[in-house]
Amino acid sequence: MSETTTTAAAPELGAARYSWGADEHLVVQIAEEMTLTANFRAMAISSGLAAEELGGVLDICPANASLLIRFDPDVLAPAQLEATVRRIEAEVAQQRSPSISTRIIEIPCWYDDPYTREVGAKFRDRHQRPEGSDLEYAMAELGLDSVRAFAERHSGTPWMVSMVGFVAGLPFMFQMVERAQQIELPKYLRPRTETPRLTVAHGGCFACIYSVKGAGGYQMFGLTPLPIFDPAQEHSVFAESMVLFRPGDIVKFRPVEEAEFRELEAAVDRGEDVYRIVPVDFVLGDFLADPDGYTTRLAGVLDGD
Incomplete structure (x- = not known):
């Protein structure tokens, strides 16, 4: 994903909701409702996390308005993963109009x-x-x-x-x-x-x-x-x-x-x-x-x- 200046900005989205699925999954819910804007946000965070090449991340699965991250807690501390994803989320939120x-x-x-x-x-x-x-x-x-x-x-x-x-x-x-x-x-x-x-x-x-x-x-x-x-x-x-x-x-x-x-x-x-x-x-x-x-x-x- 890259930032592009265009004639219209994407609608504002609030902060994502983070939750844990057992010991090996982090769920990031972008919005309650599926929209192209929410879906783009999920894909942008997924792409950003993949680019980090963070050791211990096993799978990144973007969905309609959320993403699921599977990781190895023996290699990657949950707190470090969450902090990384939150940083990427903040960076993505600054983009006026993402492109793919x-x-x-x-x-x-x-x-x-x-x-x-x-x-x-x-x-x-x-x-x-x-x-x-x-x-x-x-x-x-x-x-x-x-x-x-x-x-x-x-x-x-x-x-x-x-x-x-x-x-x-x-x-x-x-x-x-x-x-x-x-x-x-x-x-x-x-x-x-x-x-x-x-x-x-x-x-x-x-x-x-x-x-x-x-x-x-x-x-x-x-x-x-x-x-x-x-x-x-x-x-x-x-x-x-x-x-x-x-x-x-x-x-x-x-x-x-x-x-x-x-x-x-x-x-x-x-x-x-x-x-x-x-x-x-x-x-x-x-x-x-x-x-x-x-x-x-x-x-x-x-x-x-």
């Missing part, structure tokens, strides 16, 4: 696919709307009259990966629009015991992609053909990590039909380079000053604009 060097990643999505519809049909007794599908429920909640209108609303603006977790490689993504325009949908009344692998889904204000087949309670909208978790690291995109997404990544969904979905799926199986990933600098203050214009420019990065 990150990536924008295109994710093709086959909306209203038959697989998520079939699974959703098995669990209507756990859903707010027993009739229809998850996507039809979302359309009704958002006042949209077609799948195409929903796909345009969902894919029309980028999403920021605020954290990765729950299951290995699953990204939580926060829509990069003004709050009043965010897609917000409740989760199932009771979770499903099945969700297809690579399901694109939504719960509360967060989008996600299920990295593996398993239980889940988010509303299901479609599938992506691109794996996001590869323990064997067979595809070149996973050479550095078995997990595709990192906190701070920017995701741009692109609607595709079945034919292109099948083509991309087969190309991945052949090991072809079908992932579209472009480096980009994201400046929080510039986004806050003009969300629509800034995200339009971000989306153009994928096309070389």
Whole structure:
């Protein structure tokens, strides 16, 4: 993270709350509510701590509005760790508008696919709307009259990966629009015991992609053909990590039909380079000053604009 002078400053945040998890974890809660500003603060503190290369720090896990630090108390005294993190927090708080060097990643999505519809049909007794599908429920909640209108609303603006977790490689993504325009949908009344692998889904204000087949309670909208978790690291995109997404990544969904979905799926199986990933600098203050214009420019990065 670096300080950047821009036309708008990030909203003020109060001091973080520090707490301990047993003997090996320090929890730093930035805010009660998830916002891009709080998420940036968590990532900035995480980056600052990593740069310190403090002996005894085993893991740094930024989340939506907090971070968790795992450390070895036999190597690093808890008081020293807390003092270091508090110093970094104070330094980050002085930045008017943090920026990150990150990536924008295109994710093709086959909306209203038959697989998520079939699974959703098995669990209507756990859903707010027993009739229809998850996507039809979302359309009704958002006042949209077609799948195409929903796909345009969902894919029309980028999403920021605020954290990765729950299951290995699953990204939580926060829509990069003004709050009043965010897609917000409740989760199932009771979770499903099945969700297809690579399901694109939504719960509360967060989008996600299920990295593996398993239980889940988010509303299901479609599938992506691109794996996001590869323990064997067979595809070149996973050479550095078995997990595709990192906190701070920017995701741009692109609607595709079945034919292109099948083509991309087969190309991945052949090991072809079908992932579209472009480096980009994201400046929080510039986004806050003009969300629509800034995200339009971000989306153009994928096309070389």
